[in-house]
Amino acid sequence: MSSFSLQDKTILITGASSGIGRSCSVECSNNGAAALILIARNEEELQKTVMMLAPATKVETIIADITHCENLEELIAEKVDIVGKISGFIHCAGIEKTLPLKKHTPQLYNDIFAVNVISGFEIAKILSLKKYKNEKSSFVFISSVAGMVGEIGKTAYSASKGAVVSGARSLAMELSRSNIRVNSVSPAMVNTPILEKMFDNIGEEASQEILKKHPLGIGEPEDVANACVFLLSDAAKWVTGSNLVIDGGYSAQ
Template sequence: MDAFSLKNKTILITGASSGIGRSCSVECSRSGASLILVGRNEEELIKTASQLSPDTKVAIIAEDITHSEQIEALIADRVAVLGKISGFIHCAGIEKTLPLKKHSPQLYHDIFEINVIAGFEIAKILSLKKYKDDTSSFVFISSVAGMVGEAGKAAYSASKGAVIAGARSLAMELSRGNIRVNSISPAMINTPILERMFEDIGDEASSEIIKKHPLGIGEPIDVANACIFLLSDAARWVTGTNLVIDGGYSAQ
């Protein structure tokens, strides 16, 4: 049996409408998983679903997970159809690069709400026996910005550091329920978020950032492959860790 296979596993993925979340959805489907795709934009979620392996069982939840009182009910409906959750990837997130003088309490709040709180709240739901498989794996997408300092990213870096620390605590608490919890910290990945950031900071600053990645800018599939490992039985003894996928960025 292939230890890296996701066959007979149902995986819930937030932020599945674009970027890393879309790539994770496609690659998980290729590994045999059934999928619950979560995001705000139903049209983009349908586009993601259209890119999955043809025989993939898939359900969609088009909701703003930061303001949804019914997210548990929606998850319960999908679990009733697809089966209990074996894996969870929290890809949903926002990034903002601004000098500290332009940071505001609202900015911190907005970033933490989606990057940290929404993911942990869904993990709380998925840790309940009525929704989880006998064994399951939760993966939170953090960032190297949560490990090393980057100018203009106080709020974003703080949120991603919180993801790493929180995931470790969840790993300790949820292990008794046979739930493994890990985070992944990518450096710059070629996504719409990166494109917008490069537009904000200009060509010269963008070139400097690219130079800091010895293996170049990463692709969404690089993160998706790491997620598949952590979700699979091949990682059955891996919990409470932060897997760095950064093309050498943080080694300098």
């Protein structure tokens, strides 16, 4: 078996109903994952993801808002009982807002941090317990190059993604004693519904400026998903506390 394979691994993925989360689900399935536990709010879109998976992949779904789910541990425990203990976790759920600072509010910061940061760390806390995890596990958090470089109108979003990177590093140190590796992945602009919505909001001229900043062009969701598959696999068994930048050259400038 290739060290890059996810054979015999059960992976839990948030935000699995679209974009990077959907692509991570498909690529984990294509790379041999034994089972997936997929979490999203939109049941109809999540079922579309399920239909894209390899036939051999066992799949369980959880329809929930992970920022307002008091019984999330119970839901996860129920699925673990069905498909087995978790070997990998990808936190893909996220929201993006591009607004001038004068339109930022405390509620905006709260909303963005609740999804992008807090919910992912809360699920990591659950999955770090022996009763839910395999002997060796890997956690991957989707961050963004916006957490590394400044961008106009993204104060709240950039702050949340920077928090993901730094938080993941501390988790890596703390959870290494439990044989859990923790890393983050920082994409630049990727062709997802979030990007389409942002381009609609900022107009053609600003959109073209963003495109020019990507030497290899806008990325596809599978470009990020493949990086996540690597970090989940045994090929990355000596990688923890890292932030893998997948940005088509954006941050090299």
